[in-house]
Amino acid sequence: xxxTLFILLSLLVLASxxxxxxxxxxxxxxxxxxxxxxxxxxxxxxxxxxxxFRIYNNHSQPMxxxxxxxxxxxxxxxxxxxxxxxxxxxxxxEILGGDSLYAFVQVTxxxxxxxxxxxxxxxxxxxxxxxxxxxxxxxxxxxxxxKPDHFPTNGLPPYSIISCNATWTNDKPHLxxxxxxxxxxxxxxxMPGTQVYLHKNAVLWVYAYGSLQVLGDxxxxxxxxxxxxxxxxxxxxxxxxxxxxxxxNGSLNNKIDWAKIKNGAIGLKVGDNSQxxxxxxxxxxxxxIKNQKAAAIYALGAQIYGYNNVFANCGQFVAALFGGSFxxxxxxFANYWDSNPNNATGSATTAARATPAIQLTNYNIDYxxxxxxxxxxxxxxxxxxxxxxxxxxxxxDSTTAVAxxxxxxxxxxxIKTGLNVTNGAHYNTISQNxxxxxxxxxxxxxxxxxxxxxxxxxxTLYIPLDLNTNFRDTPDIGAYEYIx
Numbered sequence: 001x002x003x004t005l006f007i008l009l010s011l012l013v014l015a016s017x018x019x020x021x022x023x024x025x026x027x028x029x030x031x032x033x034x035x036x037x038x039x040x041x042x043x044x045x046x047x048x049x050x051x052x053f054r055i056y057n058n059h060s061q062p063m064x065x066x067x068x069x070x071x072x073x074x075x076x077x078x079x080x081x082x083x084x085x086x087x088x089x090x091x092x093x094e095i096l097g098g099d100s101l102y103a104f105v106q107v108t109x110x111x112x113x114x115x116x117x118x119x120x121x122x123x124x125x126x127x128x129x130x131x132x133x134x135x136x137x138x139x140x141x142x143x144x145x146x147k148p149d150h151f152p153t154n155g156l157p158p159y160s161i162i163s164c165n166a167t168w169t170n171d172k173p174h175l176x177x178x179x180x181x182x183x184x185x186x187x188x189x190x191m192p193g194t195q196v197y198l199h200k201n202a203v204l205w206v207y208a209y210g211s212l213q214v215l216g217d218x219x220x221x222x223x224x225x226x227x228x229x230x231x232x233x234x235x236x237x238x239x240x241x242x243x244x245x246x247x248x249n250g251s252l253n254n255k256i257d258w259a260k261i262k263n264g265a266i267g268l269k270v271g272d273n274s275q276x277x278x279x280x281x282x283x284x285x286x287x288x289i290k291n292q293k294a295a296a297i298y299a300l301g302a303q304i305y306g307y308n309n310v311f312a313n314c315g316q317f318v319a320a321l322f323g324g325s326f327x328x329x330x331x332x333f334a335n336y337w338d339s340n341p342n343n344a345t346g347s348a349t350t351a352a353r354a355t356p357a358i359q360l361t362n363y364n365i366d367y368x369x370x371x372x373x374x375x376x377x378x379x380x381x382x383x384x385x386x387x388x389x390x391x392x393x394x395x396x397d398s399t400t401a402v403a404x405x406x407x408x409x410x411x412x413x414x415i416k417t418g419l420n421v422t423n424g425a426h427y428n429t430i431s432q433n434x435x436x437x438x439x440x441x442x443x444x445x446x447x448x449x450x451x452x453x454x455x456x457x458x459x460t461l462y463i464p465l466d467l468n469t470n471f472r473d474t475p476d477i478g479a480y481e482y483i484x
C-alpha cells in the first residue's frame with residue numbers, strides 16, 4: 001500500500017513538473033493587445049502621458065521573456081514599466097501559461113517647433129530566440145490631429161470626418177492618420193501656408209458632392225504642402241510614406257493652386273470606377289507633385305485642367321489618364337525615377353521603370369481583372385514637356401471596340417517618344433526626342449538652362465507668369481521660363 005501511494009505521489013509530482021516546465025520552443029511567441037501605441041494627446045505645454053498594453057502568453061506552459069527593452073535605449077524619450085519593474089531594459093520576466101502582464105509606457109514631450117513631428121520607438125521582446133516589437137508613436141508638436149473615430153464593418157477603412165465647410169490655416173499643422181473625409185455637400189478650404197502631414201497609408205478623401213479648395217500663395221513661400229510625417233533628413237525625398245489625395249467621382253469644382261505634394265504612393269487620385277456619380281472636376285495650377293511611389297496623377301474618367309505644373313519622379317507614371325477630359329498647358333512631365341535616391345540609405349533605385357511618363361487610355365483594368373471603359377473624350381497638351389530616362393515616355397492605348405473614343409492632341413510640345421508625331425490628327429509642331437537640358441534632375445530641379453531649347457512654345461497661349469512667377473514673353477515649353 002505504501003509503495004502504491006509513493007508511486008502515485010511521484011506521478012503527480014512529475015505531472016506537475018511537466019506542466020510547469022518552461023516553454024522553450026522557438027515557434028512559441030507572445031501575443032499583444034496591440035501592435036502599436038499612439039500617444040495622441042495634442043500638447044499645449046510640456047506634457048507627460050501614460051499608455052498601457054498587455055502581453056499575453058496564450059500557451060499552457062510558462063515562458064521567460066529573456067529581455068524587454070526600448071530600441072533607442074537610454075536616449076529614448078519613452079519610459080517603460082513591465083510587471084512593476086521600470087527601466088529601458090528589463091531581463092528575465094516570467095509569464096505563466098494562459099496569463100498576461102501589463103506594460104506601461106510613458107512619454108514626456110515639449111511641443112516646440114524644434115521638436116520632431118513624431119517621436120518613435122519600439123518595445124522589443126526577446127523570447128526563445130524570437131524578437132517581437134510593439135511600436136510607439138508620440139506626437140511631438142502641437143497639431144490638429146485627424147485620426148479614425150469610425151470603424152465600419154462593411155469593408156470601408158477606418159475614417160474620421162472633417163468638420164463641414166472647414167477652413168484650415170497655417171497656425172499649426174494638420175496631421176492625418178487613416179482616412180480623413182470631406183463629406184458630401186461640404187467644402188474643405190486650405191489657406192496659404194497650410195501644412196498637411198499624413199501618416200503611413202493615410203488618405204485625404206473628398207467624397208461625392210464634396211469639394212477641396214487648396215489656395216496656396218507663392219509670396220513668402222506660402223504654398224500649401226502635403227507630405228509624410230517623418231521629417232528626419234533621411235526621409236526628405238523618400239516616396240511611399242503615405243497614401244494619396246482622393247477626389248472621388250462626384251466631387252465638385254476641386255481646385256489646387258500653389259501646392260507641393262510629395263513622397264506619397266499617389267499624389268492625386270482623381271475619380272474611380274464607380275458609375276454612381278458624375279466625373280470629378282479639378283483645376284490644378286502652379287503645383288509640384290513629385291516622388292510618388294506609383295504616380296503623380298492617377299485619373300479615372302476625370303475632368304482636369306492644369307497649367308504651370310511639374311509632375312515628376314514617380315515609380316510608374318507621372319500621369320496615368322484612364323479616360324475623361326484633360327487639358328494641360330505649360331506643364332512639365334518628367335520621370336527620372338532611376339536617377340534619384342529613393343531609400344533611406346541614399347542608394348539609387350534598383351528596380352527599372354518600364355512604364356511611360358504619360359499613359360493615355362480609354363479603359364482601365366482593376367485588381368480583379370475587370371475592364372472598365374472610360375472614353376477619352378479629349379486630352380490636349382500645349383507647350384508641355386514629356387520626357388524621362390526610358391526610351392519612350394508617351395503611351396497611347398485604346399480598346400479595339402472603342403478606339404474611336406480616344407481623342408488626344410499635342411501642340412508645341414517636347415516629347416521623348418518613338419510614336420509617329422507627324423500625324424497631323426494628333427500632333428502639331430513637336431520637338432521629338434530633344435533633350436530639355438534641365439538644371440538638375442537628380443535634385444528634382446526642372447528649371448531650364450542656357451543650352452535648353454527656348455522660345456519655341458505656342459505664342460498664342462497666354463499664361464503670363466511661370467512657376468517661378470517670371471514673366472513669359474515668347475514662351476518656352478514647360479512650367480519654367482528660362483531667364484538669363
